[in-house]
Amino acid sequence: MQSKLARWAGSVLGLVLILASIWLITAVFRSGHTWVALTFTVILAGSIWLLASPRLYPWRYLYPGVFAALVFVVFPALYTVSIGFTNYSSTNLLTFDRATQYFLDQTYSAGGDALDMAIYPAGNDARVFLTAADGHSWVSDAINLDKPTGKPVELKVAPATAAPAGEKIAIRGVIALQPALKELRISVPDHVSKYQISGFSKVSPSAPLFQQNADGSLKNLQTGDVLKPNIKTGFYETTAGEKVAPGFTVKVGLANFTQLFTSTQFRGPLLKIFVWTVSFAAGTVLLTFVVGFLLAVALSWESLKFRGIYRVALFLPYAVPGFISILIFRGLFNENFGEINYVLHSLFGIKPEWFSNPWLARAMLLIVNTWLGYPYIMLLVMGLIKSIPSDLYEASAIHGGGAWTNLSRITLPLIAKPIMPLLLASFAFNFNNFVLISLLTAGGPDFADSLTPAGSTDILVSYTYRIAFQDSGQNFGLAAAISTVIFVLVGALSLLNLKLTRVNAPDRK
């Protein structure tokens, strides 16, 4: 009975999902993205086939998870790589079709008699009321003018005998509505040209500014100039070779990569950032290992009392969420108001400039990251030390070996092999430790002589992030190219790690 109900509910859920997908596909299709809609249809059909075929039974369980991983991990990674070969950026944001459409949507006042315009409120919306010099008047339906839609809006007006009810919106209100009003293309009965706003209280007949020629170029009807699309630069260009915004996204081949590796303006900061990234990751691994290892050895010493309490206290930095402790450090290290400089000043009379001196900023990052990371290494080493047979130490004691001999001849060599892959994973993690850099220094202090925003504590990922999301140019293509390079590096590290883990596998068990 229960399973019958479950099966019935399952079928209903499936049907709802299928109907929802079909609705989505039609919505995509209606908005003109035929290829996207087609791809979705293929995916939907494939999904139904996968889930219904008895031969592919395991896929009923695999499908959702694998699908999510493919769509949100693998696809973004591949997509990032492909963006690396384009000029996608805030100046070349649109597709070619959208950019062309943008030009074709442009209009200019073609002369002719202007009509007086007044805006009347209609609830939350507004009505446009037009009057000609000869006394004819027209009124539109209520239309929402609060937000511009980003594309031309067709508006029809019907003949009217009197102004709509209510007080007309004052000029100040009309100014506020300008962005939406500018998008209106008003068709007036018996008039061939469409009307468009030409002042705060006027509309004039307008005509399309551009006309598309057979070869794809655009003719400016007002000036007679011809714009030709240049698929190398991603811009329409005038006959004089001037670029006209908005640009469109085009494939630029290896240009981003060539720029990265050959242009001195990029190579300089990139090289510095790369060196710092490697030293940051290596330094962190080294420091956390030394601190964590020493603590673990101390806590494994049986003559020591209160080890349980020490362990909990030492573990605490690991338990607090990173974004909170990193921000706490950002405040504590503050040059003027921070508690660390307050203490240093009262004890030694110094106020180090943690955030404006590149070397101090780097030192601060290493200190904070060691603080964040040592508990993890400590726990790992403590576990590994436990697995070392104690008779080794007893034998050493009989032969008169001291603490140093034990450490260097027994403990270190025995944990070196199993901890190597874990240290490598920690290196890979810190190589991409975006959260720490972004929340603590945000890459600063910045280089003074760099074209792209880059700072002395930027690691490769934070540099990429700044190029993509913070720079005023928002150069997605270049950022994706850097991402691709890091992908390759991380991939190589992962493979190495996989190999090391495999090599160690027989030792572990």
Place this chain on the structure above:
Amino acid sequence: MAMVLDKSHTGRVFATHLALIVFIALSLFPFLMIVSISLRAGNFAAGGIIPDHISLEHWKLALGFSYIDQFGHQVDPPFPVLHWLWNSCKVALMTAVVVLTLSTTCAYAFARLKFVGRKFGLNALFLMQMFPSVLSLIAIYAIFDQIGNYAPWLGIDSHGSLVLAYAGGVALHIWTIKGYFETIPVEIEEAALVDGASHFQTFRLVLLPMAVPILIVVFLLSFIGAIIEYPVASVLLHQEQNLTLAVGSKLYLYTQNYLWGDFAAAAILSGLPITVLFLLSQKWMVNGLTSGGVKG
């Protein structure tokens, strides 16, 4: 370990104790400081660890109340901390549910069913979890920008987009659950199959109840993972009302608007539940990961 202890032994034990205590004092300094700062008046004043007089103004602001300062002006909370905490919990809860569902079913197939590409799939998942999502941020942004054109509740600046983006990170969890499933003897399910149960019934009624500890662990891990995630959330969320705690907290410490005291109170307020959860889950994790599926 019975050993002859020489004279220097006591000295060394003492030195180790001293070193550990000094180290612990240093490493707990930030926490003590932040508590003290949250109880001081004003956002800039530096003072001793124990404040001269305790002021609760930052705590009032963090909890969403206004207060009247010494000049008689009303000070309003600078940011909706509790709202951000709620956003974080909402996103994390949804993420945990989605991730748990997706990874459990996948892990079942990988652990129990035979199909072509099983081994390849497992290796691919292993490599996949090594790639940080920070590197794909541009693509993730572009994808959700596109999705938003058709379904705004899954586009940029929506919590749905965040859940979907996090749901992709199931690879590690699939491995974890699969490992646990494999500690459960397959004979129990085979017995159920012989008795006429379907595959799905053995999965739901036989296997899942025995795997509850690991399911809780994965639930907690993905919950915490989503709460503390920063990069993807910082790219996908924009409006102040929509931010999660990890993205919002940063706003307190802008150089032009440096609300150090307010941040301290907000950080403790929001960090405490998460920290407790983290500590608890560590315990659960050890139990869940080490105890096999069958009580012996």
